[in-house]
Amino acid sequence: MTIGLEGFEGALKDAALELKSINRSETIKLVSNLDADGITAASIIVKVLERENFSYNLAILHQLKENFARDLASEDYGTFIFCDLGSGQLKSINKHFRGKKVFVLDHHEIQGEPAQNVTHINPHSFGFDGSSEVSAAGVCFFFARSMGEDNEDLAHLAVIGAIGDVQEKNGFKGLNRVILEIAEKKGKIKVERGLKLFGLETRPLIKLLLYSSDLEIPGVSNDEAGVIVFLKEIGVNPLEPRNRWKSYYDLSEKQRKDLASKIILKRKEASIPYAEDVFTNVYKLPGEKRGQFRDAKEFSTLLNSCGRMDNAGLGIGACLGDEKQKRKALKGLLEYKRTLIDAMSWYKANKGDPSRVTKGKNYIIINARSEVLATVVGTIASMITKNGDAGRDTFVLSMARNIDDTTKVSLRVSNNPAGVDLKAIVSEVTSVVGGEAGGHQYAAGAIIATEREDAFIEVAKEVFNRHTEHNKKKN
Ligand SMILES: [Mn+2]
Incomplete structure (x- = not known):
């Protein structure tokens, strides 16, 4: 295999020819x-299959566990395409999909070797880092492009996918940058600079400033009264004349500039390092009206909510521009937000109960059992890393049960300290107590047997404690 872009494109071309050679009377899974x-990866492939006149059937999974692979393989399809999963499960794919044609388009770390019938496209094979410079949507985009240049109009979806996998860090690198350039060239994305706050399109200004822990505005972030005072100081009424809450884009350009310079001033007064570092890239979809779908970051949040509410199909419809599905997806987002609020209220009500929430020097461990939806425990852990409950560099481990005697575990850490690898930590714990680990450096998780919950917590505590020891030595 040739390393680098040439090798990657060569492999993509071969894979494209292979897909094109499949009989159109076949339905692809x-x-x-x-x-x-x-x-977004699935949306790109759906569009490609439609353009190639294939019929298809879609399945959305949390994780490709061995028994799912076995069940899928028993379905009556001759060709399977896996996106955003599969590279870590080549062994079970080889085993169960004998005699079937399989495509794996993934960016996770590779474990094992693909069998003859498995066309495996993964950036790691060509010397690219799949955790930081291309997502599965990106891999699918490059594949789509080698199927036909007209598919370049899907580039924005790969940008949204990469954002979803936290590969955007004040810009993109590597293959993601190539994708962004194509998206810009095609008029699908426009890059602007905006305040480093989440929800510029849709959040009321008050909430935008209140939940601004990524930006740190002294006296304003996490301080409701402080937000009101601050808005008064800069002469902004948070309400519109029609009594609707104003969002960032309701402000005039002058007001927006004013807001930014006042934020910088507050940060300077509090001697925050890099006080002027308040802007970040905003990726706008120029074809969209103001709102959830115009900002790639907010779009990606909406897609996550679709997936977590068991509505991935709506997300795909939204990606492909179906207005009805977009409206439904927005409704789903409200429902998702309510689910999160309920889950956070559960946490607040139970955080004093040591049988549910354990606090250590550098960790918070939450076992919600069946009291919180398993698909949102990861988001809850992320929220707790930001809501002030977790100090600096604090691990937040959360777990909740699935319906099949398994438990979903999520791990996050506040401030994302360099040198901490959550995926490695979760893998270390599962190697002792069992279960299947997955994820990335700053967002990892596992599926474990429910009866192993306590064992998992005990081993995780040991690993977290070792991290404090390590930090003490370092300082
Ligand atoms: Mn991914």
């Missing part, structure tokens, strides 16, 4: 992951 990257 498409299997993807339920997060924003998986949904």
Whole structure:
């Protein structure tokens, strides 16, 4: 295999020829992951299959566990395409999909070797880092492009997917940058600079400033009264004349500039390092009206909510521009937000109960059992890393049960300290207590047997404690 772009493109070309050679009377089974990257990846492939006149059937999974692979293989399809999963499960794919044609388009770490009938496209094979420079949607985009140049109009979906997998860090690198350039060239994405706050399109200004822990505005972030005072200081009424809450884009350009310079001033007064570092890239979809779908970051959040609410199909419809599905997806987002609010209320009500929430020096461990939806425990852990409950560099481990005697475990850490690898930590714990680990450096998780919950917590505590020891030595 040739390393680098040449090798990658060569392999993509071969894979494209292979797909094109399949009989159009066959129905192809498409299997993807339920997060924003998986949904955008699937959307790209759906569009390609439609353009190539294939019929397809879609399945969305959390994770390609061995028994899912076995069940899928028993379905009556001759060709399978896996997106955003599969590279870590080559062994079970080889075993169960003998005699079937399989495509794996993934960016996770590779475990094992593909069998003869498995066309495996993964950037790691060509020297690219799949965790930071291309997502599964990106891999699918490059594949789509080698199927036909007209598919370049799907580039924005790969940008949204990469954002969903946290590969955007004040810009993109590597293959993601190539994708962004194509998206810009095609008029599908326009890059602007905006305040480093989430929800510029849709959040009321008050909430935008209140939940601004990524930006740190002294006296304003996490301080409701502080937000009101601050808005008064800069002469902004948070309400519109029609009594609707104003969002960032309701402000005039002058007001927006004013807001930014006042934020910088507050940060300078509090001697925050890099006080002027308040802007970030905003990726706008120029074809969209103001709102959830115009900002790639907010779009990706919406897709995540579709996946977590068991509505990935709506997300795919939204990606492909179906207005009705977009409206439904927005409704689903409201429902998702309510689910999160309920889950956070559960956490607040139970955080004093040591049988449910354990706090250590550098960790918070939450076992919600069946009291919180398993698909949102990861998001809850992320929220707790930001809501002030977790100090600096604090691990937040959360777990909740699935319906099949398994438990979903999620791990996050506040401030994302360099040198901490959550995927490695989860893998270490599962190697002792069993279960299947997955994820990335700053967002990892596992599926374990429910009866192993306590064992998992005990081993995780040991690993977290070792991290404090390590930090003490370092300082
Ligand atoms: Mn992914």
